[in-house]
Amino acid sequence: MTQINVRVDGVTYTDDVEPRTLLVHYLREQLGKVGTVIGCDTSNCGACTVHLDGSAVKSCTVLAVQADGGEVTTIEGLAPQGSLHPVQKAFHEMHGLQCGYCTPGMIMASVDLLKENPDPSDTEVREGIEGNLCRCTGYQNIVRAVQQAAGEMRGATNGHVSAADVDIAAAPHVVGQS
Amino acid sequence: MTAVEDRPTTEAPEREVGKARRRKEDARLITGRTTWTDNMVLPGMLHLAVVRSPVAHAKISSIDTSVAQEAPGVVAVLTGRDVADEQGSIPCAWPVTPDMVNPGHPSIAVDEVNHVGEAVAVIVARSKAAAQDAVELVDVDYDLLPAVLDMEEATGQDPDLCHDHLESNRSFHFVFDGGEAGTGADTDQVFADAEVVVSRRFVQQRLIPAFMEPRSVVVQPQGDNYTMWSSTQVPHILRIMLAMVTGVPEHKLRVVAPDVGGGFGGKLQVTPEEVISLLVARRLGKPVKWTETRSESLMTAHHGRDQIQYIDIASDREGNVKGLRCRILADMGAYLRLVSPGVPVLGAFMFNGIYKFDAYRFECDGVFTNKTPTDAYRGAGRPEATFAIERIMDELAVELGMDPLELRRKNWIKAEEFPFTTVAGMTYDSGDYETATQQALELLGYDELRAEQQRRRESNDPVQLGIGFSTFTEMCGLAPSRVLGSLSYGAGGWEHAAIRMLPTGKVEVVTGSTPHGQGHETAWSQLVADRLGVPFEDVEVLHGDTSVAPRGLDTYGSRSLVVGGAAVVNAAEKVVAKARRVAAHLLEASEDDLDYTGGKFSVRGTPGSEVSIQEIALATFAAHNFPEGVEPSIDADATFDPENFSFPHGTHVCAMEVDTETGMVKIRKYACVDDVGTIVNPLIVEGQVHGGLAQGIAQALFEEAVYDADGNLTTGTFVDYLVPSAADLPHFDTGNTVHEAPGNPIGAKGVGEAGCIASTPAVVNAALDAVRHLGVRDIRMPLTPERVWRALHDGGDGGDRATAGTNAYGGAQTETTAGVSTPQSALGGDR
């Protein structure tokens, strides 16, 4: 067992872990941070994506001991309770999720993408989230969501939005009945 | 302003149906406040890990579990022998013929294994890690038997047997003959008289549903009661089947499907692991959990598709189609699972597509091979049928020198001919193929792309362009119980709903249709808000727990809205009818004089006298002032059983670039116009179409479950099984026409499978259209660059994928796998 100190979603934890413990298992099993999920065993799906010291990592490819002294943000701590990060809000508005299993990883990867590239093109979004698989959406609405969030984040002073604000009028892309 | 708009405040609220409501489900999913089965932790919970066969076909000569038993943290190790008396057989609910052969399917193999990945023992341990560590300590000796892997060999002369106690590798021979059924002419005669006959052999490769949430099961025993949480599409079916298989009485069993991360048919199953988890929990009296790894999932969760199709089409020289003959080999894998045999049989009624044939005959052999069992995967039977007909229509067009769209137009059912009874005996409900096609061509920018294709051809551009069509229909809304009965399915196809009016005016809707990403909570709320006149926000939809929603048949086959939604609407109508009696009493009026709009009953011609449904709910709760002889409840439930299937249709058009130097294919543009009947929520409909397109296109271009010559799955991880990423897929241009389905009160036809069913042949037809002038006649799916290149340079269809020894080959190369897959023509040729 190795002792680690890690800050996760604003809380400091000191824990003993087996050296082989993956960060994602530490988050889920020791901290109960089950918002972060596991979708594969070959680092392909990105479902487990979190931020480690401000950058997106696949938490199934990081050992818990590697996070020692670090700061982890998961989907559960992305925005203060009761509010939403603009990317979360945009996934909701643009219907960027169906079953929602890929969604935590997709959102965390998208937040990181927008930090690097605040105004990505369609292709840049697609390539930027290439490491995250979604089986439900066909990605089109995820791309829309990321771009909508990008617009909002460029315009705003990066404030979080209230969760109560998310149910707004129909987006222009929606096809009506003909 | 018109007089009509001058009406006072009784104006009905905006209609919910048709509104792009943002989903209620999202709040928990975007914040990580989810209830996936694997999240669950119970006090004293033990963890399971499954020991699996590394060989495809063998007798088990011995199993030594003693070392594993002693490993730290290991509580128990159970083999098939240990549970042989209590495990029963994994059920198959669809005996498609009276003489169908079912070899039985133990959850844990007892004497023999029949596919790689089959369970041979289960470890029960204190932690997941301890259980997994002990897997390697179980020592199993196998006496190898020959592996049966090729359906054509398996049904040929003197084959090896997949199950050596059976007489052959055939499970069933199912025939539908239009001549015999009285729905068409004599097929042989029509073919004998035909001016043109085109025959092809198409391969529907094996696919893996690959839902993103790996399967997971938790079982908690409480005395003689058991609660199972499972990542399943079908908690209700699972409960009944578990009771039948394990002998735990149905009323002692509660099954819960919490948040479920996708299914696509892959979680429409009663799995060995669910049975094993229940058996272990019963034996040890402790809560247990099993969660699979992705590799386990790809290897052992059921697969889909896998057919070889021999298709003959007959027509006259002018392109009027006359007859269609389909002979299908359908790979069941090693065992029959819940609806394995039913999948190709569902397709039997769809091979004729939207075209008017005089004669039709369908024959299908269900074939056993030493591979993972197949079962439902998005579309289940109908993508296979649609692929065959839409591909053969293109082949016929080439043979006749006709434009493929002209050929289709000449033969499809006209808008004014609905309802139309087909040569397969189905009555198509409504639609307009011409309008959908016109709109799709406009969305694509068809004329421009055709012109560009011409230019590229003339200039001998290394990148050629092709355009492919799929003008499809599907049977949805599974299903009329009578029809299922006539097809020997083990259950009905109805759906149940209940509506509870709470004293504070809020509404609980209970649905038997259990979602796993489709947005039922949102769409059902819209339906109920309209029918009851209550706010969308005041409706809560309950589902997925057999103790909360006791009756139901769950979610598959694009049935939820069409059947389950219809039950909700009917239940709401009953609530209104009951409330009307109370309203009449409270307003001291006759029921006949009451109007109901916007959630309020009012007395016609008496302004100001009105009572809301919420007030009635409270009055019902108090029951102080209630009509004589009426029970104090306005709650209602309804069970809806459709009379007929619904038939969504659409036109999908794909423009594809093919690089003739590298074999790379790239979708240039994809446009589709689908008619799914009434659209309750356009956002959800569009999302369903997108997701279906992604999976259908992935079949055409990327995905294939590949087995080596020893029966090892060589595409057993996401490194090798190519679920497409965002960068692999194009933008989709989608649209709708709306022809209401007459068969349900919503008018919806079903949308979950449309994109997946329609898109695959459009993509393949497009690629072929790009390179046909270079001599290519077929390319086997998926259209990998290697295959496309080989089809261009070596002829044939590009041959088997991932030949042993190439870079794309995923598995270890052994003596037996080296060089087994040779590029060979799969073209049947004209017979």
Ligand code: FES
């Ligand atoms: S679980 Fe980490 S990449 Fe799939």
Ligand code: FES
């Ligand atoms: S929403 Fe289901 S996997 Fe992405």
